[in-house]
Amino acid sequence: MLKIGLIGYGKAGQAVAGVLHDDPRFELCWIARRSGAPAELDIPVTTLDSASFGDWLDANPVDGIIDFSDVDSVHQYGEAVRQRGIMLVTAISGYPEATLDYIRDLGRNTRVLSSPNITLGINFLLLSSKILRRIAPFADVEIVEQHFRDKPEISGTARRIAEVLDVDRDHITSLRLGGIVGRHEVIFGFPYQTVRLIHDSIRREAFGTGAAFAMEQLARCEIGFHTLDELLLRVIRDELQEAAELTPPPAVRRDSSARAGRLPA
Secondary structure (H helix, E strand, O other): OEEEEEEOOOHHHHHHHHHHHHOOOEEEEEEEEOOOOOOOOOOOEEEOOOOOHHHHHHHOOOOEEEEOOOOOOHHHHHHHHHHHOOEEEEOOOOOOHHHHHHHHHHOOOOEEEEOOOOOHHHHHHHHHHHHHHHHOOOOEEEEEEEEOOOOOOOOHHHHHHHHHOOOOHHHEEEEEOOOOOEEEEEEEEEOOEEEEEEEEEOOOHHHHHHHHHHHHHHOOOOOEEEOHHHHHHHHHHHHHHHHHHHOOOOOOOOOHHHHOOOOOO
8 A cells, every 4th residue: 555645635636635535555644735724534734835844754754745736836845755765746737847857857866757637538648649640640630628717828738739749839729618627639630531539527536546547657667757648558568468468379271281281283
């Protein structure tokens, strides 16, 4: 059982906490939030303070930390994580490039995973999109992202999709509508046909199942910086390898005359 600390307790963080609390593979040991206010779960809560967070980790050790807070928090706890070799899964959307560089640098000392969207479905969509782009580099590509009304910026997930597919950001269309948690659509325009890959986030608990998968897989990795699509690809590759080993080789079809020791005329 992995001992986990959770940083961030907004709407997504609360949903993730519930998933981790109910998952027998993990023990959710504590929650760190800026306010330090109690959580709905009966779990210790601390204030995220860079001056004292190292002492908190020493008194409340964990195997890994999952971050659902904001783009600035990693600078408050990053060095404490580095010094103690604690695994880190951060699911923040919209990191500045300098902060991403810092997170990658943490990977020199511990196991780190960063994903702007930690849901399994969106990362499978990302893998599928990469494969289709490789098969048909000539296709037109457009990205449509839809989110709740108050989300101000283009989603980090849409930017990541555009980066991976080598598409300019002016090919991203953003819609803000009430009642939508999150939807991403990648549209491939071929001659005479169209392919649409769509992922809908229905409830924020999807972030929790993705974070749990990421942490479980990260525990099997070497020290370094990792991405969720990389870990998914490894699982798929292992599954294909196992299937290949279990599949008997095709039977060799032999001519009846050869079986009788005669060459065909």
